[in-house]
Every structure is written in C-alpha cells, then in structure tokens.
Amino acid sequence: MDSQxxxxxxxxxxxxFSFLGQHQHQKKWIIRTFLPHASRVxxxxxAGWEPLERRHPAGLFELVRPEALSRPYRLRWEADGHLHESFDPYCFSPEISAFDLHLFAEGRLWEAYRTLGGHVVEQEGIHGVRFAVWAPNAERVSVVGDFNRWDGRVHPMYSHGSSGVWELFIPGLEPGARYKFEIRNRHSGAxxxxxxxxxxxxxxxxxxxxEVFSSHYDWQDGQWMQARASWDWQTTPISCYEVHLGSWRRGEGGRTLSYREIVDQIIPYVKEMGYTHIELMPVAEHPLDESWGYQVTGYFAPTSRHGSPDDFRDFVDRCHQAGIGIILDWVPGHFPKDAWALARFDGTALYEHEDPRLGEHQDWGTYIFNYGRNEVRSFLLANAHYWLSExxxxxxxxDAVASMLYLDYSRKAGEWLPNRFGGRENIEAIDFLRDMNVFVHERHPGAVTIAEESTAWPMVSRPTYIGGLGFSMKWNMGWMNDTLRYMSQDPIHRQYHHNEITFSQIYAYNENFVLPLSHDEVVHGKRSLxxxxxxxxxQKFANLRLLFTYQYTHPGKKLNFMGNEIGQGAEWQVSGSVHWDLLSRHWHEGIQRLSRDLNHLYMREPALHEQDFSQQGFQWIDSNDAHHSVLAYLRRDTAGEILVVVLNFTPVPRPNYRIGVPQGGTYAVxxxxxxxxxxxxxxxNGGTLQADSQEWMGFPYSLCLDLPPLAGLILKPQQEG
Structure with a gap:
C-alpha cells in the first residue's frame, strides 16, 4: 500500500482504479478516496453518512467496512468551509469497448469523436461526463478543471493498456465545465x-x-439534405463566395459578429448576388486571428469567436433552408506547435513525426501529421466525418494538398527523407487522401471534396479505382496564375503574352476544375484584384469587369473571395471588414452589379455550366488574334445550344470585327x-444582330461586331418565329 x-x-x-474506490481486502471492504483539499469525508x-478516516495528511481518506456498499455510492466532503457531494468516480467501470479500441488502433474508428473527448453521458443511471484521450507514452493522465482546482492528483484516469487510451467518468459534471488533461510522460517524468x-x-x-458541450440542435434542413444526396454537381452551377467570417462584416465599434448575426445578413446578400455556395475559411478553433484559421488547435470545435457549436449549426441550417450550400476549408496538412495543443502531445511526437525532416513545415513553422500512424488516421478521418455529419x-x-503529397515540399536537398522506394512522394499521405475521399463520397452522398493542389500531380479529381486521388474537384491554380499575370500586363504588351490567356485550354479537362480568385491573391503585398x-x-475597373467575364465564361466552377465582387481597392485585412462604403461610388456599384448578373447568367444558361468538365462544352472560334488581343469562343450545353463569347483585352474599340458562328439567324447580346x-x-453592340451567310474562320456563318474596349460580349442565338 505504501508504494501505491x-x-x-x-x-x-x-x-x-486498482487503489482508489471500493476494494475487497481479505474478508472486509475498503473504500479509499484522495481529496487533497478536503478536511473531512x-x-x-x-444507515446514513459514515465518516472516512484520514490515512495520510496529503489527502487520503479510507473506510473499512464488513460489507461492500452498493455501487454507485455517494461521497460528501468539506473543503474551505463548503460542503460538497458527489458520486465517487472510482466506483464506475470504464465503458469504452475493446472493439472501439481495436478500430481506433486500425485507423478505422470513423466516429472517434464519440469515443474520445468529453461527453455528457449517463452511466449506471448517473449523469456526468466521460472523458477519454489518447496518450500512449503517458505514465499518468488526469482530468483537471475548475471543478478540481486544476489539481492533477484528484482525477487520474483509467488506462486501457496498449491502446494508449485513458478514460474517466466524472459524475455530476455538467455542460460548460472547463477542462484540460494533465499528462506525465513515462520516460522523462515531465x-x-x-x-x-x-x-x-x-x-x-x-x-x-x-468546455464540456452537449448539442440539442433540431435540424430543419431535411429537404436540402435529401436533394443533395442525388445532386449532380458536375453538370450544375457552382459559384462559391469565399468568406472569412471574422472580417466579412463588423458590428459597431469593430465588434466581431456572432454566427447568428452574420447569417441574418449574409443570406439575403448571397441570394441577391446569385452565389450557390458560401466557402468558409477555416472555422475550427484556432488561437491566433492572424493565422486566418489555418493553424488549428481544436479540430472538432467551431471557433468560439462567433458563438457556440449550435450557433454554427444554425448558420448552416438556415443557409440550407435558403438554398445555399456550405463548403468548409479543412486543414489536415499541418498543425501549430503551441505547447498546450497537439504538439508532442504526450511528451513524444504523437500526431507528428519525430524526425523534423518528415515532421516539420519550415515555411509555416508547423508540424506535419504522421499519416502512417493509424490513430492519427482515425483522428483525421473522424474529423472529416464530424463536420459533414454533425x-x-x-x-x-x-488546404495545401501539394504540401501533403511531396516529402521534399519547400525543402532543399538533404532536408527531407525519401520514401521506402527512394522517391519524393509521401505514400502515407496519398493513401490517407484516397481513403478520405472514398469515405466522404460513400458516407455522404452529394458532398464534395475540393483540392487546393498547385502542382501537376495527375488525376487529383479522378476516382481512386483508376488510380486517382479521388477528389471531386481541384482548384485550377495554373489558370489563376496565368490569367492574373496576363491581366496585369499593360494592354499594349498583351499581344506578346497571348499564350498565357489561351494555354488553359490545353489542360482544362484533365481535371474537374474550380477557377479560384481567392483570398491568397489579395494579401501579403499581392494587391487587390x-x-x-x-x-x-x-481602365482598372474595365479590366476587372473583363476578368470576371472571362472567369464566368471559361469552363470550370467559380470561386471569388469577399470584396472582389465590389472591386475593393485595398488588400484584405483579417482585422478589418469588406469596405462596404465603396458601394456609394458608381464604379464599385457597377462591379457589384456585374458580379451579380454574371452569377445569375451562369446559373440561368446551361451552356455556361452543364459541360464545365467536358471538351464538348467549349470550342474556339478564334484563339490566334494576338495582334488585337481578342478571344472568341463558344460554350455549348448538352443539348447542343450555344453561347458566343468575345473578349477584347485592349482599350481600343474594334468596329466591324468579324467572327465565325456555327448557325445563321438572329443573335441577341x-x-x-x-x-x-x-x-x-x-x-x-446591344440588342440583336443578324448572322451573315459569309463563311469565316471555318464556320458557315459570321457576325460583324463592334467590340467595346476592355470588355466582353456574350451573344445567344434566338429561336426563329
């Protein structure tokens, strides 16, 4: 006993549990509790309350009885003049099943968040909170919080052996209780x-x-979720409005708005503007505003900056009821080094690699997940499932898929370790991404996964069964870089860079692409669009209108960051807000109107979205007029109906500009x-034009247009009669 x-x-x-609680000793029963702050127990x-004897001044109390007490039994103790009463945590048996522990160790516990963490439960008819945590290299783990004066001696946890999982049920604890885990490393004793x-x-x-939390939210989006399950996202319009919740709009005095305040304002705006989805920059808990949410410390918690998890559920629910989808930025590629979070969680490299050549991102000062460790895979796969289901x-x-795929990402020679075949590919990360995509598409019909992947890795958005990574779509970073580089050229020089604006058609159908004009392009000295x-x-405003016209008529789904749609002149600042006051100026109001009309046109015209991922949805009329910096092309829907797009990338009006078209008749601008x-x-041109029977550019008919400067025209054939 002395050593214990x-x-x-x-x-x-x-x-x-082998020492505290109730135990048989010879023919008697001993009840022990350790309450270091109690004066009596x-x-x-x-027959009533029975006193325990203080057996050690540090706080061990003990009672020897001839018979066992029925479990669970209650303790009452006095501390600092106050009387406390609760059931003894050490008379409750651990409840995590061996099967769950087996699945967790295999990387297949898809709902690990229901097993680990802190959960309001009922155990043996008693309400309380069950805590569980994975810390395989710990000698001892305790739950600490306000309820035990943050004293790690009071609530040490039960060890599930080689699984590395620790568990403890604390009866009487209620939602709102703050807590952490106190861990003693078994090697260093730290x-x-x-x-x-x-x-x-x-x-x-x-x-x-x-904080202990128990959701009581009643979802009202059943109609949306049922429709989503059969949603054909490949042939329907997707136009994402990328939003950072903390800086989309502020309250009086720069106050951060709540989820419920934001949704009241953003739903009517997004509906009016014609976006189909809101793409949220990371909302998982993070300590530093300036990380924009990309350095996550609470993977299973919507940030408390804007309210409770149920407040965020309300945000999503109300968007769904309004017909707006929600896409979430997810960050499984790295995590910060904050000492109180995942980093070296049990005193060892648990979620990360021990070797910094595998485990550290030098650019971001973060750790890389160890995707080869099954328990880490359980953590990340369960996290994806959590956001989609809960x-x-x-x-x-x-986020940052390229950094996951390559072992030498942003590293010099000698700063990385090759895989088991001697290559630079991160085999474990590739396997994880494939598993994640298969899992999401099987378990959540209609949900999409979108890769931010900036390299030429093949088949990112192709199924895993043919060798792809399994993503639904991929951001077209090549299109974004080439287009912005081209648009930044003085128009007089664009004729020498013509290939930059046409090159995307060489690879436009290799992947299911999203065309992103994202937050990354309007920060860190890159300047606003x-x-x-x-x-x-x-010219700046005309060029911006032309850029958006090109984006919305080019094959691919669309994404624009908040502020782009009003032509904000300043870079995005995470501590500020979109400069809504600019809408009092006609140029900015014009950009907003154009953004709105392009969204609605994109949704209304099947030719602009039905074949976003098919070569049959696009045909050049003329891609070679570099001298005039003019592009002309067709967009075509699955029924063969067309739209004609003509873009003039110079400030020179071009009267009587002839282009070929595939059919005669009347065309409306x-x-x-x-x-x-x-x-x-x-x-x-405005109104209508009549196609001539003059052959041009290999087409049997032609149109003679007056091209406006730095502008785009979209024309549609009209039904005769």
Whole structure:
C-alpha cells in the first residue's frame, strides 16, 4: 500500500482504479478516496453518512467496512468551509469497448469523436461526463478543471493498456465545465497541460481550455439534405463566395459578429448576388486571428469567436433552408506547435513525426501529421466525418494538398527523407487522401471534396479505382496564375503574352476544375484584384469587369473571395471588414452589379455550366488574334445550344470585327461588360444582330461586331418565329 499511496500522492499512479474506490481486502471492504483539499469525508451507507478516516495528511481518506456498499455510492466532503457531494468516480467501470479500441488502433474508428473527448453521458443511471484521450507514452493522465482546482492528483484516469487510451467518468459534471488533461510522460517524468484534441467547444481566446458541450440542435434542413444526396454537381452551377467570417462584416465599434448575426445578413446578400455556395475559411478553433484559421488547435470545435457549436449549426441550417450550400476549408496538412495543443502531445511526437525532416513545415513553422500512424488516421478521418455529419457541411476544400503529397515540399536537398522506394512522394499521405475521399463520397452522398493542389500531380479529381486521388474537384491554380499575370500586363504588351490567356485550354479537362480568385491573391503585398489591373482608374475597373467575364465564361466552377465582387481597392485585412462604403461610388456599384448578373447568367444558361468538365462544352472560334488581343469562343450545353463569347483585352474599340458562328439567324447580346449599367462606356453592340451567310474562320456563318474596349460580349442565338 505504501508504494501505491505514494504514487497517488505524487500523481504517478498508472492504474488509480486498482487503489482508489471500493476494494475487497481479505474478508472486509475498503473504500479509499484522495481529496487533497478536503478536511473531512463521509460516504453514504445504508444507515446514513459514515465518516472516512484520514490515512495520510496529503489527502487520503479510507473506510473499512464488513460489507461492500452498493455501487454507485455517494461521497460528501468539506473543503474551505463548503460542503460538497458527489458520486465517487472510482466506483464506475470504464465503458469504452475493446472493439472501439481495436478500430481506433486500425485507423478505422470513423466516429472517434464519440469515443474520445468529453461527453455528457449517463452511466449506471448517473449523469456526468466521460472523458477519454489518447496518450500512449503517458505514465499518468488526469482530468483537471475548475471543478478540481486544476489539481492533477484528484482525477487520474483509467488506462486501457496498449491502446494508449485513458478514460474517466466524472459524475455530476455538467455542460460548460472547463477542462484540460494533465499528462506525465513515462520516460522523462515531465508534466504538462494539454487541451482536448477532440474537444467540441473551447473557451474564448486567449483561454485554451476545452468546455464540456452537449448539442440539442433540431435540424430543419431535411429537404436540402435529401436533394443533395442525388445532386449532380458536375453538370450544375457552382459559384462559391469565399468568406472569412471574422472580417466579412463588423458590428459597431469593430465588434466581431456572432454566427447568428452574420447569417441574418449574409443570406439575403448571397441570394441577391446569385452565389450557390458560401466557402468558409477555416472555422475550427484556432488561437491566433492572424493565422486566418489555418493553424488549428481544436479540430472538432467551431471557433468560439462567433458563438457556440449550435450557433454554427444554425448558420448552416438556415443557409440550407435558403438554398445555399456550405463548403468548409479543412486543414489536415499541418498543425501549430503551441505547447498546450497537439504538439508532442504526450511528451513524444504523437500526431507528428519525430524526425523534423518528415515532421516539420519550415515555411509555416508547423508540424506535419504522421499519416502512417493509424490513430492519427482515425483522428483525421473522424474529423472529416464530424463536420459533414454533425454540421451538415456540403463539402471540404482541403488546404495545401501539394504540401501533403511531396516529402521534399519547400525543402532543399538533404532536408527531407525519401520514401521506402527512394522517391519524393509521401505514400502515407496519398493513401490517407484516397481513403478520405472514398469515405466522404460513400458516407455522404452529394458532398464534395475540393483540392487546393498547385502542382501537376495527375488525376487529383479522378476516382481512386483508376488510380486517382479521388477528389471531386481541384482548384485550377495554373489558370489563376496565368490569367492574373496576363491581366496585369499593360494592354499594349498583351499581344506578346497571348499564350498565357489561351494555354488553359490545353489542360482544362484533365481535371474537374474550380477557377479560384481567392483570398491568397489579395494579401501579403499581392494587391487587390482591382489594384493588379493596369492603367488609370477607368481602365482598372474595365479590366476587372473583363476578368470576371472571362472567369464566368471559361469552363470550370467559380470561386471569388469577399470584396472582389465590389472591386475593393485595398488588400484584405483579417482585422478589418469588406469596405462596404465603396458601394456609394458608381464604379464599385457597377462591379457589384456585374458580379451579380454574371452569377445569375451562369446559373440561368446551361451552356455556361452543364459541360464545365467536358471538351464538348467549349470550342474556339478564334484563339490566334494576338495582334488585337481578342478571344472568341463558344460554350455549348448538352443539348447542343450555344453561347458566343468575345473578349477584347485592349482599350481600343474594334468596329466591324468579324467572327465565325456555327448557325445563321438572329443573335441577341445578352451581356456586355462595358454597359453603362456596370459603369462602363456603353460602347459595343446591344440588342440583336443578324448572322451573315459569309463563311469565316471555318464556320458557315459570321457576325460583324463592334467590340467595346476592355470588355466582353456574350451573344445567344434566338429561336426563329
């Protein structure tokens, strides 16, 4: 007993359940409890309260009885003049099943968040919270919080042996309780506090404790979820409005808005503007605003900056009821080094690699997940499942996929280790991504996965059964880089860079592409989209209108970051807000109107979206007029109906510009980015034009157009009669 008692006092006991609680000794029963802050302790017996004897001044109390007490039994103790009463945690048996532990160790516990973390449960008819955490290299793990004065001696946990999982049920604990895990490493003896990797809610920054949370949300989006399950996302319009919730709009005095306040304002705006989806930059808990959410410390918790997890559920639910999908930025590629979070969680490299050549991102100062470790795979796969099932998220945009695929990503020679075949591919990460995509598409019909992948890795958005990574779609970073580089050229020089604006058609159908004009392009000195455009103010706005016209008529789904749609001139600042006051100026109002009309046109015209991923949906009319910097092409729907797109990338009006068309008859100009309605010069064609029977550019008919400067026209054949 002396050695076990000393281990309890020193908070080193690996198996506190073998000592604390009720145990048979010879023909009697001993009840032990360790309450270091108690002055006296009693237990409820059949005839009333029975006092326990203090057996050690550090706080061990003991009672020897001739018979066992019925479990569970209650303790009552006095501390600092206050009387406390609760059931003894050490009279409750651990409940995590061997099968769950087996699945967790195999990387197949898809709902690991239901097993690990802190959960309000009922055990043996008693309400309380069950805590569980994975810490295989710990000598001892304790739950600490306000409820035990953050004293690691009070609530040491039960060890599930070689699984590395620790468990403890604390009766009487209620939602809202703050907690962490105190861990003693079995090798070094070092003791440290860690927040819960599976915590579903965290206190508001700068605090880092998890909070016990139990959802009581009643979803009302059944119609949306049922329709999504049969949604053909490949042939329907997807136009994403990328939003950082903290800086989309602020309250009075720069106050951060809540989830419920934001959704009240963003739903009518997104509906009016015609976006189909809101793509949220990471909302998982993170300590630093300036990380934009990409350095996650609470993978299973919506950030408390804007409210509770149920408040976020309400955000998603109401968007769904309004017909708006929600795509979430997900960050499985790396995590920060904060000492209180995942980093070296049990004193060893648990979620990361020990070797920095495998385990550290030098660019970002973060750790890389060890995808070859099954328990880490359980953590990440369960996390994807969590957001999709618990919050009804419609898709995951997976951040920094390129950094996951390559072992030498952003590393010099000698700073990385090759795989077992001597190559640079991260085989474990590839396997993880494939498993994740198969899992998401099987378990969540209609949900999409989108890769931010900037290299030429083949078949990112092709099924795993033919060798692909299995993503639904991929951001077209090549299109984005080439297009912005081309648009930043002075128009007089664009004729020498013509291949940059036409090159995307060489590979446009190798993947299911999204065309992104994202937050990454309007920060860190890259300047806003408007400010990237050359020329005077008139030309900048005309170029921006032309850029958006090109984006919406080019094959691929669409994404624009908040502020782009009003032509914001300043770079995005995470501590600020979209500059909504600019809408009092006609040029910015014109950009917003154009953005809105392009979205609605994109949704309304099947030719602009039905064959986004098929060569049959696009045909060049003329891609070779570099001298005039003009592009002309057709978009075609599955029924063969066409739209004609003509783009003039110079500030020179081009009267009587002839292009070939595949059919005769009347063509209506259904969109002109130079319209005065968009603060343009109102040049170019309006109304209708008649196709000539003159052959041109290999087509049997032709149109003679007046091309407005720095502008695009979209024409649609009209039904005769």
């Amino acid at each position: 008692l000393q281990a309890i006092i020193d908070a080193r006991h690996h198996d506190p 009693e237990v409820a017996g059949p 003791v440290f506090l860690k927040t819960d990797p599976y915590g579903s809610r965290f206190e508001h920054r700068p605090g880092t404790a998890a 919050f009804h998220i419609d898709g995951l945009r997976v 408007l400010d990237k455009m050359p020329g005077d103010a008139w 259904i969109f002109n980015s130079d319209s005065g309605y968009y603060a343009g010069s109102n040049a170019g």
